[in-house]
Each structure stands twice: as structure tokens, then as C-alpha cells.
Amino acid sequence: MTQQLPQIPSTEPELTGVRNFRDVGGLPTVTGGSVRFGRLFRSGHLAHATEEDAAFLSTLGLHTIFDFRNQADRKVEGPDVELPGVRNVNIPLNDPADGKEFWKLVSTGELEQLRAILGDGKAAGRMSDSYRKMIVERTAEHSRILHAMAEDSVPALMHCAAGKDRAGLSIAISLLAVGVEREAIEADYVKSNDPHRRYKVRRSSTAADAMSPEVMELLSPLFDARVEYLRASFETIEQTWGTVESYLTDGLELSPETRERLRERLVVEA
Numbered sequence: 001m002t003q004q005l006p007q008i009p010s011t012e013p014e015l016t017g018v019r020n021f022r023d024v025g026g027l028p029t030v031t032g033g034s035v036r037f038g039r040l041f042r043s044g045h046l047a048h049a050t051e052e053d054a055a056f057l058s059t060l061g062l063h064t065i066f067d068f069r070n071q072a073d074r075k076v077e078g079p080d081v082e083l084p085g086v087r088n089v090n091i092p093l094n095d096p097a098d099g100k101e102f103w104k105l106v107s108t109g110e111l112e113q114l115r116a117i118l119g120d121g122k123a124a125g126r127m128s129d130s131y132r133k134m135i136v137e138r139t140a141e142h143s144r145i146l147h148a149m150a151e152d153s154v155p156a157l158m159h160c161a162a163g164k165d166r167a168g169l170s171i172a173i174s175l176l177a178v179g180v181e182r183e184a185i186e187a188d189y190v191k192s193n194d195p196h197r198r199y200k201v202r203r204s205s206t207a208a209d210a211m212s213p214e215v216m217e218l219l220s221p222l223f224d225a226r227v228e229y230l231r232a233s234f235e236t237i238e239q240t241w242g243t244v245e246s247y248l249t250d251g252l253e254l255s256p257e258t259r260e261r262l263r264e265r266l267v268v269e270a
Contacts, residue, residue, distance in 0.1 A: 013056055017048035020163035020197040024171060024188055029179040032270035039155050039266050042171050044163035045069060047078035054081050057157075062086045064153035066145060068166040072096035077161065089148070091141050093134055093166040102126075106222065111209055114218045123221035127165075128232035134169055135236045142173050143252040149174070150261040164192040164225050169233055176244055177254065178263045182234070192225035 015021050021044075025037030041060065045067070049057065067080055070092040080088055105113055117123075149156055158174075160166035168189050175185045191197065209215060234244075241247040248254045254262075 014196070015043075015049070015053045015056065017050045018046055018053050018057075019044040020192055022188075022191065022197075024175070027175060027180045027184040027188060029267055030181055031179055033179075033267045034270075035175070035178070035180060035266055036268050040149075040171070040174065041155070041157040042163055042167050043157060043159045044167075045073075045077050045159055045161050046080040047074075049081040054083060057081075058083050058086075060155060060157070062155050062157055064089055064148065064156045066091060066153075066156060066158045066170070068093040068158065068160040068170060070094055070096045072100075073161050080159075087153070089153075091144065093138050093141055093160070093170070094130075106219065111212070111215060114215060118218040118221070123218065124226065124228070127221055127226070127229050130165065131169060131229045131233040132236040134166070135233045136240060139251045142170065143254070145170060146174060146177055146252060146254060146262060147258060149265060150258045154265045162192070162223070163197075164223075165229070168192060168225060168230070172230060172233070173252075174266075177248055177252075177259060178266050186227050186230060189230050190225050190227055 013021075020042070022042060023037055024040050024042060025035050027035045029035070038060065041062075046053075046057070046065070062083065064087045065080060065083070067074075067088060067090045069077070069090070073096075074090075082088070102117065105117055109117070145158075158167045158170050172185050172189060175188075176182075237244055237247045237251075241251050248259065
């Protein structure tokens with residue numbers, strides 16, 4: 001049974017140039033504790049942050065911003081805003097060439113092309129597969145992130161482009177590592193679907209139906225935070241390592257001492 005979340009207001013302003021920002025503080029752990037407020041934040045990219053956004057972010061006392069975008073993302077969107085005294089660490093969680101032609105079609109393809117590559121559950125299946133792939137192929141990166149936070153990189157903000165997939169999975173792994181309840185992790189993950197958080201879909205196609213209801217429905221699985229995607233990653237952990245504990249210990253090479261330091265930084269015990 002999931003505990004009632006503490007009724008403490010989280011730091012969630014309406015940022016102008018940064019979408020999907022939130023503090024994951026307050027999420028309950030299986031031992032009766034909760035994630036500390038002001039220690040771990042998530043968002044979309046910071047490349048378009050306004051002066052006011054940057055001023056707010058500067059009040060958070062951040063030590064490190066983890067940017068999970070690849071080189072192609074950063075070329076399109078731009079680098080993150082620089083915040084005084086904050087370390088920016090870029091750890092790409094996917095390859096720019098991975099799915100390049102697919103995403104080009106998503107942006108420019110005509111309706112029939114989109115039906116072919118996205119229809120009949122293909123889009124959702126692709127998303128679940130991408131989560132599975134990140135679990136299996138990015139253990140070194142996720143290990144690096146957790147070790148950094150255990151050492152000195154907290155308070156931290158994690159982001160990718162939309163703050164939904166790469167950041168969503170990295171946040172979920174971080175929360176698993178400190179014992180947050182699975183239901184609470186999923187509940188935080190799907191908050192990325194809230195209207196004011198969602199990634200704004202833009203297409204390069206000039207066709208009359210480029211943003212038609214059918215096109216938007218076909219694209220929807222790519223831009224949704226569906227719990228089935230996150231559960232695909234959990235299933236992959238269990239299929240590959242047997243248990244979450246084995247994944248953390250063997251896959252991410254987290255020693256008991258490292259996990260304890262991570263808990264001390266991120267969790268307040270009951």
C-alpha cells in the first residue's frame with residue numbers, strides 16, 4: 001500500500017522557457033522515509049531558459065546539472081544556460097545516429113508514411129524498446145550518475161530534451177536506488193503528461209494535414225509518458241539481472257557504502 005505523500009509544497013514555479021520542471025521531493029520509500037525536498041530536480045532542457053528562469057534556478061543551490069541530450073539534440077536546441085557556480089555535465093543516453101531517419105520522418109513525413117511507421121502499435125512498441133535498450137546498454141552512464149550524486153553532485157537537476165524519457169528513466173533508477181516505492185516512481189513519471197509540462201510537438205512538414213487530429217494521434221505515443229514504457233524498463237531489469245538489487249549491485253556496480261551515501265543525501269528517514 002502506497003503511503004500518503006507529505007503535504008509539503010514542492011518547488012514548482014511556472015517557468016517560461018523550461019518545461020516539465022519539478023522537485024521529486026516527498027516521494028515515499030519502502031522503509032517509511034521520503035525523498036528530501038530540494039535535492040533532486042527534473043526538467044526539460046534549459047537552452048531556452050529566460051533570465052527569470054535562470055534567476056529562479058540559481059536559487060536552488062544546485063551542484064550539478066546532468067544533461068542527457070546527445071550532440072544532435074544540443075545542436076538543434078542549443079547548450080544549457082550557464083548558472084554561476086553550477087557544474088554542467090553532459091552524459092548522452094542515446095546515439096545521435098540512432099533512429100535518425102525515423103525521427104526525420106516523424107518531423108517531415110506525410111500521413112501515409114506516418115501510418116506505416118507509427119500505426120498499429122508500432123510507435124508505442126518503439127518507445128518501450130528504447131527504454132529496454134537504455135537499461136541494458138547504458139549501465140556505465142547510469143552508474144556514473146549515481147556515483148557522482150553519492151559523492152558530491154547533490155542538489156542535482158536531471159534533464160534531456162522533453163524531460164520525459166531519458167531524464168524520466170534516470171530519475172526512476174535514482175529513486176529505485178534509494179528505495180522509493182515503485183508506485184510512487186510511476187506516479188511521478190506520468191506527471192510529464194500534464195498539459196503545462198508536455199513537450200510542444202513541432203513538425204517541418206508543410207502539408208495541409210501536417211498537424212491534423214489523425215497525425216497527432218499517430219504521434220501521441222512518442223510524446224506521452226506512458227507507464228507501460230517505464231514498466232518495460234523494470235521488466236528488463238528483472239529479465240536481465242533477476243532483481244533490482246542485482247541490477248544495482250552487478251549492473252551499476254553500486255556498493256552498499258555508495259548506496260548508503262546516496263540515501264543519506266537524498267532521503268530523510270522516518
